[in-house]
Amino acid sequence: MTANRPEGRVAELCTRMRSFIDDEVVPREPVLSQHDDEAAAALTRLKSRAKDLGLWALGHPEEIGGGGVPFLDFVYLNEIIGRSEFGQLAVGSVSMQDALMLHRHGTDEQRRRWVPGLVSGEILPSVGMTEPEVAGSDPILVRTAATLDGDHWIINGHKWFTTGAREAGYCTVFARTEPESTALHRSISAIIVPTDTPGFEIVRSIPTMGHDPSDHYEVRYIDVRVPATNLLGARGNGFVVAQDRLGPGRIFHAMRWLGQAQRAFELMCARADERFAHGSLLSEKGEIQRYVAESAAEIHASRLMTLDAARVMDAGEDARVQIGLVKFWGARMLHNVIDRAIQVHGALGLTADTPLERMYRQARYARIYDGPDEVHRMSTARRLLRDGETAPWK
Structure with missing residues (x-):
């Protein structure tokens, strides 16, 4: 595994996942977003297709029926899954943090009742x-x-x-x-x-x-x-249970945000290369070039931070600092990149003719759910001030 590129089996899975998300899930987004019977039927077909392709529940542990892809490798896959907001539903990763929580804290009976259905997608x-x-x-x-x-x-x-x-x-x-x-x-x-x-x-x-x-x-x-x-879990131990769910959940968000940001970045670049205004293509204007460079830098930084958090989690170490950093940084990155993409699209970016306006609303949620940015910055800063000698990059 190189610094930021998958290899071997994971690379092959990423290739197939990219084809499935871009060629089969993304074209169905207008239907899936309606939340009606037609949308439910379309999602059922996509789930069946993902299972047929061997792309279902890849990040769930093998011992509960999943694909057993480790956290670090799953960063690459979940970035691709995140290119569509419906990706995690289509490939069964939406239940992953709850399945992990039950697998760790549930009784034998609770696991027997709920976990198989979570992994198969029959239960949400x-x-x-x-x-x-x-x-x-x-x-x-x-x-x-x-x-x-x-x-x-x-x-x-x-x-x-x-x-x-x-x-x-x-x-x-x-x-x-x-x-x-x-x-x-x-x-x-x-x-x-x-x-x-x-x-x-x-x-x-x-x-x-x-x-x-x-x-x-x-x-x-x-x-x-x-x-x-x-x-x-144990009585009075709800916060331990919650943190065991929220920790992986926050990094899952950060993984998927990379996919959303990358898709917005690609749309921005394509628009800049085709739109002519005020004597030249948008891509030839310095301000638009700044948008492209800053967006690429922020996405790359967030990807490396997410990989590092996954590395620490895979090692069984305390990843609270790394997760806190990537939660608030990734949410801000996502918002910034989509905002620039909308700006480059102009009036078109405000319409439902592109996915950007819907992505922008989702990006605004990201700075609040699973803990607002302010709380993550505060708690991370406190840990760094207390344990500065064990900085997260060491």
Whole structure:
């Protein structure tokens, strides 16, 4: 493996993945974005095609039925998958972080019930963490409560931005289970709630930046009763479970953002090479050349940072600094590159005639979900100030 280029089996998989995403998924984006029966049928066909091509669930561990591609190698594949926002659904990588979380923290029964379906794509997961009444960036403020009633948990609360809740087979809900005297970071537990449980009520699909409906849902939990055995991990250990999910999840985002940014970069360059204005092609103008050079540099830097974070994770080491760096840097990079691409396209970039306007909205979300940029900068800086002698590049 060279510094930033795949080799061997991974290179071959990347070639086939690029053909599948660009030639089969991207052309179907206008249909897939409609979120109707036609879109569901198109996605089902793409999933079947990915399985036939040997491109399904490549990053899931082999012991749970996946392709077993290591984190470092999966960076290259997930960049290609990320060229389309529907790529992870089409190739089964959308469930990866939840499958890993269950594989690590679930009981034997929980793994038997949910993991095979996650890997095969028959079950989609969702997570209930964020609440509208409190700051989502500070999870110790969670108000949703779960109390034991015999051998069942009774859950009451209010969540929103529970992505995929309507289609999901279950939701991992983070709720306060411990007395007020308990330390805040030991007071939250993770509980598996099947979405067909009485009292699990979807209030609405939340309109977001022109997406209506969106796949983000507001959910109320009204006396939701689930077996005590649905506790995921140890009681009061919800933050450990959450971080084990969010750590890989953040780097998965960073991988896919590379694909989105690279696609926007290619569109920008193609537009600059074909558009004539004010006496010359756009590509001959110094300001546009600056856009190209700065975008290439930011994408390359983000790719190397993502590879380094994956390297540390593969080695079984603490990658919190590397993940924090690439989360806020990658989100900003994505926004910058797509913004420049829109500028080069002019009025066309604001229309749905290109994917850029939709990509731009997704890029704005990136600076908030799984922790806002400000929190990642703050927490990463604190670790570097505390442990400066173990800088992430050493």
